[in-house]
Amino acid sequence: MADAAGRVPLVLDGPDVREADPYELLVGYLDWYRETLTRKLAGLSDTQLRTPVEPFGWAPLGLVRHLGWVERRWLRWGFAAQDVVAYPPGGDPQEWSVVGHDDVWAGYLSEVRQGKVIVADARLTDVSQVGGRFKTEADAPTLGRILFHLLQEYARHMGQLDVVRELLDGSTGE
Secondary structure, eight states: OOOTTTTOOOOOSSSOOTTHHHHHHHHHHHHHHHHHHHHHHOOOHHHHHOBBBBTTBHHHHHHHHHHHHHHHHIIIIIIIIIOOOOOTTHHHHHHHHOTTTTOOHHHHHHHHHHHHHHHHHTTTOOBBSSSSOOOOOGOOOBBHHHHHHHHHHHHHHHHHHHHHHHHHHOOOOO
């Protein structure tokens, strides 16, 4: 809505416009991108969600499954060094596939919840535990580095999802 002078205020996505704390910015934007995934898929039929879109070769729900695995690899297996399966049997094709009536959303949301618990009491300068994804202290990144990586992963995929959505039904992203 325009003000009295006819100016439209700039509305920024993600955390509050006055937020300056790096931890809150990273976590806030990561949450915003997680919500963006849901927004961008809203209104698609089950068939549209499960059918691969060319030229990408993956279905929208395949991207949701992939992002669940990404969350698991970086936060649970990576930062927390939990003893979890890091890749699905069958590798990338299985990670991006949607078979039958899998509840892909439930798996994704479970990974997000578990990742949020891991991050909740950590600081950006905390270094990943050794023994999961990272075998030595020299290889172990900080939480800040991991969160930044997750942000760029989501940002890249949300751009791809904009194109997929436009191909499916003409909807364009924000």
